[in-house]
Amino acid sequence: MKLITAVVKPHRLDEIKEALQAFGVHGLTVTEASGYGRQRGHTEVYRGAEYTVDLVPKIRIEVLVDDDDAEQLIEVVVKAARTGKIGDGKVWSVPVDTAVRVRTGERGPDAL
Amino acid sequence: MPPGITIAADAPELSAANTGFMLICSALVMLMTPGLAFFYGGMVRVKSTLNMLMMSFISLGIVTILWVLYGFSVAFGTDHGSLFGWEGDYVGLSGLGINQLWDGYTIPVYVFAVFQLMFAVITPALISGALADRVKFTAWALFIALWATIVYFPVAHWVWGTGGWAFELGVIDFAGGTAVHINAGAAALGVILVIGKRVGFKKDPMRPHSLPLVMLGAALLWFGWFGFNAGSWLGNDDGVGALMFVNTQVATAAAMLAWLLYEKLRHGACTTLGAASGAVAGLVAITPSGGSCSPLGAIAIGAIAGVLCAMAVGLKFRFGYDDSLDVVGVHLVGGIAGSILVGFFATGGGQSKAQGLFYGGGLDQLWKQLAGVGAVLAYSLIASAVLALLIDKTIGMRVSEDDEVAGIDQVEHAETAYDFSGAGGGRAPRTAAVPAPGADGADGADGADGGAQDTAQVQRNKKVDA
Numbered sequence: 001m002k003l004i005t006a007v008v009k010p011h012r013l014d015e016i017k018e019a020l021q022a023f024g025v026h027g028l029t030v031t032e033a034s035g036y037g038r039q040r041g042h043t044e045v046y047r048g049a050e051y052t053v054d055l056v057p058k059i060r061i062e063v064l065v066d067d068d069d070a071e072q073l074i075e076v077v078v079k080a081a082r083t084g085k086i087g088d089g090k091v092w093s094v095p096v097d098t099a100v101r102v103r104t105g106e107r108g109p110d111a112l
Numbered sequence: 113m114p115p116g117i118t119i120a121a122d123a124p125e126l127s128a129a130n131t132g133f134m135l136i137c138s139a140l141v142m143l144m145t146p147g148l149a150f151f152y153g154g155m156v157r158v159k160s161t162l163n164m165l166m167m168s169f170i171s172l173g174i175v176t177i178l179w180v181l182y183g184f185s186v187a188f189g190t191d192h193g194s195l196f197g198w199e200g201d202y203v204g205l206s207g208l209g210i211n212q213l214w215d216g217y218t219i220p221v222y223v224f225a226v227f228q229l230m231f232a233v234i235t236p237a238l239i240s241g242a243l244a245d246r247v248k249f250t251a252w253a254l255f256i257a258l259w260a261t262i263v264y265f266p267v268a269h270w271v272w273g274t275g276g277w278a279f280e281l282g283v284i285d286f287a288g289g290t291a292v293h294i295n296a297g298a299a300a301l302g303v304i305l306v307i308g309k310r311v312g313f314k315k316d317p318m319r320p321h322s323l324p325l326v327m328l329g330a331a332l333l334w335f336g337w338f339g340f341n342a343g344s345w346l347g348n349d350d351g352v353g354a355l356m357f358v359n360t361q362v363a364t365a366a367a368m369l370a371w372l373l374y375e376k377l378r379h380g381a382c383t384t385l386g387a388a389s390g391a392v393a394g395l396v397a398i399t400p401s402g403g404s405c406s407p408l409g410a411i412a413i414g415a416i417a418g419v420l421c422a423m424a425v426g427l428k429f430r431f432g433y434d435d436s437l438d439v440v441g442v443h444l445v446g447g448i449a450g451s452i453l454v455g456f457f458a459t460g461g462g463q464s465k466a467q468g469l470f471y472g473g474g475l476d477q478l479w480k481q482l483a484g485v486g487a488v489l490a491y492s493l494i495a496s497a498v499l500a501l502l503i504d505k506t507i508g509m510r511v512s513e514d515d516e517v518a519g520i521d522q523v524e525h526a527e528t529a530y531d532f533s534g535a536g537g538g539r540a541p542r543t544a545a546v547p548a549p550g551a552d553g554a555d556g557a558d559g560a561d562g563g564a565q566d567t568a569q570v571q572r573n574k575k576v577d578a
Contacts, residue, residue, distance in 0.1 A: 044319065045379045047389060047425045047438060051317045 001096040001109065002070040006061045007033060008081040008089035013059050019080035023073060025063055026112065033060040039086045058089060064099055064112055126211060127218035130347035134223045140339025141230035145172055145237050147336055151329025151388065152241045154322040155437045159519025160245045161321065161529035167240035167252055174256050175233045180205050183232055184225045186265035191275025196266045215274070217346050227343060228268070235264050235292045239496075241437035242300035245310050246516050249524040251509045255499060259299060263495050267291050267488055283484035284464050284477065286356065287344035289400025289451040290488040297444025298489045300435060302496035307509045309434035311516050318436075323384045330388035334364060337395045341402055345463070352403055352463050359402035360395065363414030367394025370418030378422075386422070389442060393421035396446030401454040403463030409470075413457060417449040448485055455481040 008016065013030065020028060034055040041054040065073050070093050077091050101111040149168035156164045175183070182203055189199030201207025205225060214224035236256045243252070270276040271283065271291040278290070285291060310318070320326060342357040371390025372382040397417030398410055405413060425441035428434060435441065455478030458468035466480075467473030503509050510516070515523040522528055 045375070045381055045383055046319055046385050047383075047441075048375070048379060048422070049426070049429065050379070051319055 001099055001112070002065055002067055002093045003096045004063045004065060004070065004073055004077065004091065004093045006077045006081060006089065006091040007035065007058050008061065008077075008091075009083065009087060010057055010059045012081045012083070013061070016061060016077055016080040019076050020063065020073075023069075023076050025065070025073070027063075029062040031060040031062075033058045037087065037090070056087065064096060066109055066112065124213060124216060124218045126213060126220065127347065127349075130218045130349070131220060131223055133348050133353075134219050134227055134343055134346060137339035137343025138223070138227040138230055140336045141227065141234070141343065142172075142336075144230070144333050144336035144340060145169070145234045147329050147332025148234060148237055149329070150325050151333060151392070152244070152437055154325025154327075154329060155241075155320040155385075156244045157318060157519075158321045158530060159528075160521055162521040162525050162527055163249065164240070164244055166249065166525060167243070167247075168237040170249075170253055171233050171237040171256055174253060175236060175260050176229060178257060178260055179225075179229045179232050183260060183265045184228065186261075187228065187232070187268040188224075188273050191269070191273060194275055194277035194280065195270070197269045197273050197275070214346070218349075219346060224346065227346075231288060231292060231340070232260060232264055232268070235288075235296050236260055236299075238293070238296035238439060238443055239300045239303065242304050242435045242439040243307065244436035245520055246510050247307065248508060248511055251503050251507055254507070255303070255503055255509075258499050258503075259496060262499065263299065263492055264291075264295065267295050267492065270488070271484070278484045278487070281480055281483065282464075282466060282477075283480050284404055284454045284458065284466065285400045285451065285484065286403035286463055287341045287399045289396070289447045289454075290484050293396045293399060293443045293447030294451065294485060294488050295492045297440050297442075297447055298492035299496035300439035301433070301444065302493040303500040304433055304435055306497050306500040306504060309432075310436060311513055313434045314429065314432075320385060323388075326388050327384060330391050334391055334395060337364075337399075341399060345403065355407075355462055356402045358407050359405065359410035360398055362407050363398035363402065363410040363417075364391050364394035366411040366414030367391065367397065367418030367421075370415040371422045374419050374422040389425070389438070390418045390422065393417050393442050393446045396421075396443055397450035397453070400447070400451045401457060404454055404458040404460075404466070404468075405462070406457075406459050409457035409459065413450060413453045416453065417446050420449050421446050444489075448489075451481050451485050452478070455479075 006016070017028070034057050036054050036056055041052060041056050044051045044053055061077070063073065074091055074093060081091070082088055098107065099111045100107050145168055149165040152168065153161050153164045184205065185199050185202035186196050189197030189202050191197055202225075205222065208221050210220065210222065212221050213219065214221045217224070236259055239259075240252070268291050270278045271285045272279060278285070283290070312318070337360055338357055341360045342353045345353040345356065348354070368387050368390035371386050371393065375386045376382050394414040394417055397413050401413055402410060421442050424445040425438045427441060428438070454468060456468045456470050458464065458466050458473065458477055459471050460467035460473065466477045468477050469475065500509060511520055511523055519528070
């Protein structure tokens with residue numbers, strides 16, 4: 001199993017959700033996040049005093065998938081998240097040892 | 113205040129229309145103080161919102177009482193040496209009949225006293241914006257009482273009281289450019305030179321925590337200012353009050369646009385804070401001059417003041433004095449601009465017969481204005497600094513550094529403005545003892561939040577138990 005994590009622009013959430021549903025993903029977790037990449041935030045001006053705001057709002061999406069689906073799913077997420085502008089975010093995957101469905105106790109791929 | 117309209121032969125009679133108008137104007141001016149509280153309250157960080165609101169609100173308590181006890185007598189009683197007044201009947205407002213008219217006007221003395229009271233209330237409140245985040249509330253309360261007594265009441269007499277030196281000289285200050293705005297702005301400068309900068313000034317970001325609150329405050333100020341300005345003719349018999357109303361509106365609009373234009377050119381964006389600040393700068397600038405200039409003159413005065421104040425608010429970073437919310441940049445600079453511009457724009461057809469430089473009056477009015485500006489500025493600056501020094505050496509002016517970092521709301525008022533504990537699903541109940549204010553040391557900011565939630569949680573638990 002793999003855990004796919006995507007940190008993306010908040011307004012892409014709907015597109016990504018729809019793309020994941022179309023792909024056949026049953027569940028996901030969404031968290032509000034903040035951070036910066038190469039774009040390093042933005043500047044705000046208050047009575048002429050400029051403040052650099054480093055951390056910009058992001059959405060963090062997490063999905064557990066079978067190893068076989070991981071690569072394809074990453075592509076799906078990247079395609080749905082991309083706007084072509086700076087700050088589009090990142091997607092990565094890590095291996096997962098165990099997953100358990102709490103209600104039934106099913107383990108591994110059955111729990112997805 | 114306008115010079116007395118004396119209607120020869122016939123003594124003036126009480127006018128129901130003017131009295132009603134002035135009572136409404138007084139209520140409008142009262143609203144400016146809570147408006148100011150919101151204007152300032154939105155501009156500070158979350159942790160000092162309540163303190164900022166309270167610093168204005170407390171003036172409604174303290175100055176009201178002092179005004180009735182002796183303030184009105186000092187400001188508008190019989191003149192003594194052109195410096196202050198005193199009138200036994202005004203003490204405690206006790207010797208007045210309810211039908212007794214104010215000197216040559218058609219409104220009762222009570223109405224005049226209460227209208228002027230609202231000016232006395234807002235002026236010290238204006239100073240508080242420069243002192244955000246760092247002044248003990250008791251020290252501030254004491255400062256207000258002393259400052260009103262030693263600075264505001266006498267200066268109001270100079271400028272508006274019959275026999276006051278500026279009044280007799282012919283300084284034009286229709287509704288408070290010198291007595292209110294220069295007075296408060298100079299006092300703010302005097303106090304901050306004594307008490308020093310906020311912890312983290314120029315290093316930590318100190319962004320306004322709620323611009324909607326700032327906008328609400330600015331809107332209330334703008335609204336209340338119609339009473340402030342249009343009411344200052346003390347009636348509505350001859351159109352000067354209406355001229356003042358028009359000029360108040362157009363100068364404020366012009367100043368807001370000028371500030372935004374300056375911002376757009378200089379910083380690339382028209383900001384909300386800029387719009388609110390520009391409006392206030394215009395209101396300040398038109399206050400002394402609006403009874404004397406034409407609406408076109410008011411547009412010019414507003415636009416000039418808008419740009420000047422927008423430029424002036426950056427001075428604190430250059431010179432290193434921490435005027436937290438730009439009382440100097442907006443009220444002192446705006447007040448000076450408006451007071452001096454009277455010397456250029458007075459048409460001779462309004463409140464005063466005096467004409468400014470642009471209307472053939474030469475330099476005569478201009479130097480009088482400069483004299484008024486200089487004297488009030490110097491007196492207020494020095495007296496306020498001395499008062500602050502006095503309080504600082506006795507009960508202490510500032511909260512401790514730890515308390516300042518933790519947030520003055522909790523330390524001085526045992527409250528916090530907002531409960532954020534609901535965000536993120538809330539926390540498990542924590543019933544540990546509430547930490548003593550400031551006990552968190554360098555970890556203050558985090559400690560304050562934890563403490564606030566603890567307090568709230570303890571209170572909620574108590575409720576359930578009950």
